[in-house]
Amino acid sequence: MKKLTVLILLMSxxxxxxxxxxxxxxxxxxxDASIYGDYTDTDPVPxxxxxxxxxxxxxxxxxxxNEKMTKAIEIIKLVVATEEFKNRVLNYTYDGKKQFVDNxxxxxxxxxxxxLNAAETLQPSKNNILDAEVELYYEASNIVGYxxxxxxxxxxxxxxxxTYTPAGVAHNLFHEWLHKIGFTHAVNYSVSRDSSVPYxxxxxxxxxxxxxx
Amino acid sequence: xxxLIIMILSVSVxxxxxxxxxxxxxxxxxxxxxxxxxxxxxxxxxxxxxxPIEDQELFNTCLSDKISELSGNCQTFFGRLYGKKK
Numbered sequence: 001m002k003k004l005t006v007l008i009l010l011m012s013x014x015x016x017x018x019x020x021x022x023x024x025x026x027x028x029x030x031x032d033a034s035i036y037g038d039y040t041d042t043d044p045v046p047x048x049x050x051x052x053x054x055x056x057x058x059x060x061x062x063x064x065x066n067e068k069m070t071k072a073i074e075i076i077k078l079v080v081a082t083e084e085f086k087n088r089v090l091n092y093t094y095d096g097k098k099q100f101v102d103n104x105x106x107x108x109x110x111x112x113x114x115x116l117n118a119a120e121t122l123q124p125s126k127n128n129i130l131d132a133e134v135e136l137y138y139e140a141s142n143i144v145g146y147x148x149x150x151x152x153x154x155x156x157x158x159x160x161x162x163t164y165t166p167a168g169v170a171h172n173l174f175h176e177w178l179h180k181i182g183f184t185h186a187v188n189y190s191v192s193r194d195s196s197v198p199y200x201x202x203x204x205x206x207x208x209x210x211x212x213x
Numbered sequence: 214x215x216x217l218i219i220m221i222l223s224v225s226v227x228x229x230x231x232x233x234x235x236x237x238x239x240x241x242x243x244x245x246x247x248x249x250x251x252x253x254x255x256x257x258x259x260x261x262x263x264x265p266i267e268d269q270e271l272f273n274t275c276l277s278d279k280i281s282e283l284s285g286n287c288q289t290f291f292g293r294l295y296g297k298k299k
Contacts, residue, residue: 045296050269074266081269083296160239168239210242211250211294 038109041090045083048116048128052080056173057133059153065136065161072169075209076130079170086112088204094195101195102185111183111197120180122152132177136161145172147179154180167213171206175199253287273297 039046054073058066079085089112094101098108106114117126131152138158145156154176161169178198185196193199241247258264260282262275273295280288280297291297 045273050273078265078269081265082294084294087296164239165241171239206239208294210246211290213242213247213250 038107039086039090039112040109041087043086045081045086046116049086050081052077052116052118052128052130054130055132056130059133059135061136065158068161068164068166068169069134069173071166072173072209075166075170075212076174076205078212079205079208080115082208084208085204088208089115089201092195092200092204094192094200100197100200101192102183103197104182111201114181115178115201118181120152120177121149121182122180130177132173132180134173145176147176149179152180165210165213167206167209170209171202174205175202178202249286250290253283253290256283256287257291 054077056069056073058069061069090108091098092100092108100108100111103111116128118128118130119126120131123131133153135153135155136158137155140159141157143157144160145154147154154173156169156172156176160172164172175198178201183197185198186193194203254264257272257276257279260275260279262272262279265272276291276295276297280291283291
């Protein structure tokens, strides 16, 4: 009986750890907000946005798929460099306030700065480079892509990837990468989830990205 | 033992739920929208500004100088995208 109790205790600890990885308690995964600057929409597009870079390793891609992902990555850089992207992030509103859902305690301006810093949780230098590795896989499900908190890898489902435009791929890749810099969202759908950082800014990316097709 | 199996299954389901993300609206924009944006990039390229993918800063500077030379639609298009005014 004692052994069983210990086991149950251990299992419930593990369960808590998994839930935390989804960000029900975000504060522990973020840096101190006070050390980040805060942009306003009257500021010009900063140099870090104009020079935003990417370093993406592609795994399991055919030539055609590689070409599409390369275009999607170009779109991400083009979009980040726009005034529209800056303004839409800074002015994003939820519940009558300029804020995102699951924002980790950050203002919109700080979130914009975090994107430009591009300091992934697992590669925490502020290098202004979107670092990731992307692996294609196939699954007959409604999952477009996914990642885990403990890996730099992002998995993208070819069921969607193969039919998406490069802007749609950029949308999904940016959504997943926003997890890599620490932002999370609710697991189950809700209206407010659409306003979480990965969903809302992923949408902004896809939307502006359509201009570059 | 049964309790243990139930606990393990419960943890696995919880972990999986954390991993799954759905995002991406991948459909092609309407032909009119696509052609409008492409023609604006063509217009600005013809003004000697190239494309922002080649050199973003050069493109921005050039766009500021040349935006007044563009058609009304493209002035609006680039005005929104890059915050440039004629």
